[in-house]
């Protein structure tokens with residue numbers, strides 16, 4: 001199969017879909033890899049490293065999209081890329097369809113085969129979301145700490161505290177991969193940490209592994225209302241599996257109860273965000289204030305730490321990418337249930353029910369089995 005890796009074009013997105021090491025893995029299994037010139041540079045991978053791996057470097061994104069059977073990317077296709085998608089071409093990347101009707105419609109119209117990283121699901125978890133959730137979770141605390149600085153519009157609280165002055169209180173809503181990683185870093189800063197979740201087993205696990213300055217709390221409206229008013233940093237880290245938009249657990253009135261200059265980092269913004277005040281921002285203009293609370297809602301947080309993120313993501317995707325390349329998308333999905341769950345669109349039909357429902361696209365909804373059967 002011909003595998004293509006164009007340069008990412010989303011604002012300040014410095015990651016790349018395929019590392020030279022992953023390119024070598026594809027090539028070692030008899031496939032060809034085509035990389036857009038300069039695609040890896042912002043992650044510290046020069047064209048020469050791809051060439052040394054056996055890949056070819058092409059001059060434009062258009063050439064990569066045109067030549068290749070499978071496009072391996074990081075972020076969802078943007079409007080400039082919509083016309084480049086074509087029938088039966090496999091697009092293997094993050095899509096987060098629930099966050100964009102325009103993207104969903106463009107992918108349906110293209111008749112491409114869209115396999116969404118965030119939907120690939122093993123019995124133990126989400127293997128292609130997890131590495132980026134680790135990055136975003138760890139980073140969320142660093143961002144929260146930065147924007148608590150008075151010079152960034154925050155309340156001027158040093159999260160670690162100092163002798164005689166208490167550290168910050170950090171509330172993490174959702175204790176999955178993002179939440180657990182955020183808690184770990186927050187605990188390392190000596191903050192007082194509360195992590196909420198609705199999954200009892202998960203709360204039990206968090207209680208076991210997190211240090212004593214982290215408390216796990218069952219998540220409901222009362223708990224959020226009670227905990228949020230004393231929090232200096234709130235981190236949104238909820239995910240409803242299966243592609244649904246994030247629930248709006250944080251209300252405007254909750255934010256009004258917080259101290260002005262507190263910071264809300266909504267990591268779940270890529271699924272629409274967990275607050276009714278959340279709207280996506282980017283790395284150029286990452287924050288805005290609502291109800292006196294600084295909101296950081298960057299949908300591609302790991303892009304900032306591109307080298308670490310690229311390596312972690314590519315290590316995870318190459319294993320599934322190889323299955324697709326070796327067997328073809330449909331056969332690979334038939335053989336591998338985890339991958340089949342990631343099959344979001346084929347031949348103008350959508351398999352993600354919550355997205356079909358949210359956008360009133362039920363006329364094109366068909367479940368995965370029906371779509372696999374053609």
Ligand SMILES: NC(=O)c1ccc[n+]([C@@H]2O[C@H](COP(=O)([O-])OP(=O)(O)OC[C@H]3O[C@@H](n4cnc5c(N)ncnc54)[C@H](O)[C@@H]3O)[C@@H](O)[C@H]2O)c1
Nearest residue numbers: 132133136174176177178197199219238239268299300301
């Ligand atoms: N902004 C970014 O750059 C970025 C990067 C990586 C991940 N993310 C997003 O972060 C979110 C979390 O990802 P994850 O990998 O941690 O998911 P995950 O599935 O590991 O964890 C989600 C957790 O939310 C919990 N949850 C569900 N409903 C809840 C509720 N009502 N109250 C409290 N907890 C609830 C679940 O039980 C689960 O433990 C996702 O939307 C993901 O796409 C964003």
